[in-house]
Amino acid sequence: MAPVGGGPRPGGGGVLAVLYSFPFALGSPGIGFTAWNQANELVRAGVDVHIVAGSVEKPIEGAASVRTTLTVRGRRVPHRAIGRDRAMRIHDVVTAGLVGRLLDGGADDVVHAWPLASARTLRAARRRGIPGVREVPNTHTAHAYEVVAREYASLGLEPRRGESHTVNARRLATEESEYAAAAGMLVPSEAVAVSFLDRGFDDSRLLRHRYGCTVAAPPARDSGGPFTGVFLGRGSPRKGLHTALQAWTASTAAATGRFLVYGLLDEDYAALLAPLLAHPSVEVRGVTSEPMRVLASADVLLLPTVEEGSALVTYEAQVAGCVPLVSTAAGAVIDEGVTGFTHDVGDVGTLTAQLDLLIARPDALAMMSRAAMARADELSWAAAIQATLAAYREAARLVRGSSHAAA
Structure with a gap:
């Protein structure tokens, strides 16, 4: 375990103290980016943040303390070098031992933990009467397994072995133990909340919060070109690219517009979609390192995802003035009909009609684009x-309430 900087905790004054546990590389692409932004904004909000991460790819200035559990002499130890399960166990054991050292059990202390390495940590928090909350970046894992497997089956494809959304009984058991140990789950969308309610969870334990995006001056919007739709994400059945392509090619947009597909395409999935991808209006662009530029160049984002937590690209699209046309599973924070449109999962007809409406009504498209940008x-x-x-405050109330009930 490698401690980095920080110094003693600023005491008193009702300053909220958070032990922030993230077992992967903080600041890396994907969930590492989400976790970094959360921890960074907690620090900026005046919170006393103690970070315990597998490793740190992007430092956070002003954290009360930073410890890494999967580094040796300043070098990151890859999970594959010791096995992911062992790496997660090491992180959880180390972090659980730090709960009592970094937090004094005051009324404003919180443990915020991420999946796969938090059951011991959350139980340690519970023993000390500290609210322990568990990040839920996707739907209930059993739900995710079911809907993703169903989508693969409907397309005649086999789920990819080793993928995070392919059935794994051991992982499900780990996550269910974390659900049980947490005082509450941080759910970023109603789609996530419903997946837990459907499995009998008490709504009071589902703590609504949300994600965000970096707000800076977006690239200038590209006006004057053809009507442009964009898909930006992993090209897999889970993300619903097949629904996007079916709707696009059935709409009037396909006659004069263009649909740009960005992201890594799974090989078997791409083969299945080959006839749709070959449509003259569709362009497969591969992976991009400039998502905001891509979004600023497009009129609409198509994300008919099958299962999601709360896709960050839906936040970024609005900031860039790109109108989201997304499924209800995308977890998008939009004002329906004002800053974007939603459709039920797999509803090609509704998505097609939304495209037809916006290409026929450029005034409505422009109004929605401006409204989206205005709420950056x-x-x-x-x-x-x-x-x-x-x-966090609601989690503290739950813990105090249960303590009173136990007394």
């Missing part, structure tokens, strides 16, 4: 962390 501050990480802080 509401979609920022700084705004999002206020919802997370409110969730």
